[in-house]
Amino acid sequence: MRPLRPRRRHPLAALAVLLVGLVVTGGAYAALSPPQLAQAVSAQSFAVEEGRKLYLQGCATCHGLSAEGTTDGPTLIGVGAAAVDFQVSTGRMPLKSGGVQAPRKPRSYDEAEVDQLAAYIASLGPGPAIPSAEQLDLSDANLQEGGELFRTNCASCHNFVGQGGALTQGKYAPDLAGAEPRTMYEAMLTGPQSMPVFSDASLTPEQKQAIIAFIQDVQAEPNPGGFGLGRVGPVTEGLVTWVVGLGLLIVVALWITVKP
Helix, strand or coil: CHHHHHHHCCCCHHHHHHHHHHHHHHHHHHHHCCHHHHHHHHHHHHHHHHHHHHHHHHCHHHHCCCCCCECCECCCCCCHHHHHHHHHHCCCCCCCCCCCCCCCCCCCCCHHHHHHHHHHHHHHCCCCCCCCCCCCCCCCCCHHHHHHHHHHHCHHHHCCCCCCEECHHHCEECCCCCCCHHHHHHHHHHCCCCCCCCCCCCCCHHHHHHHHHHHHHHHCCCCCCCCCHHHCCHHHHHHHHHHHHHHHHHHHHHHHHHCC
């Protein structure tokens, strides 16, 4: 055994043992890991790489080559996949022209491309993820609670029934008619434009579901009396009555005075 002692004391002996251990561990992990896991990792890597290509083509001009942000666009590091899915799937991004607010418009990317962009941005830093099917399940949502939460947290900007409203400096809260549950959930998670962020600490997933269910229920209500007029109650209806009624009286009065 004595001839082996000088080799065991060699300066590179510890490094050689470490390398052998890493190779054995990696080989065992590769051999024993489920094929589904390997496929999932491969698919995720592919989505990130494809998303990076799409980002460099359509987003890097404003947000920087590494999403670090520029004078024309904020950094996207840490915004999460939910923010990308909201902005791109609603057509707000890419922004075609400057303005105080990005309007909703037909989207420029299909669903697969949106997912790839979201995967790439999510790989740059932790942030809110795209809501799962369980989070978007409204079957047990409490409509009454949703109405109370909406009036408390949202009605000051979006109107009492979600039909939008004007804000300062030319900005506005958009009309929620036709908005999908996933879009509304992501908006609460990420706080786009002038909207505050409602994290799970502010509004639990169940409360978010209740708000979305309330909005959908209100939007589906019929208008038996005719036009909804913003559904803000007697103020709007009274204004229309006065304008139309007084206008007709003035027209009649002028007609009587000019009649021979």
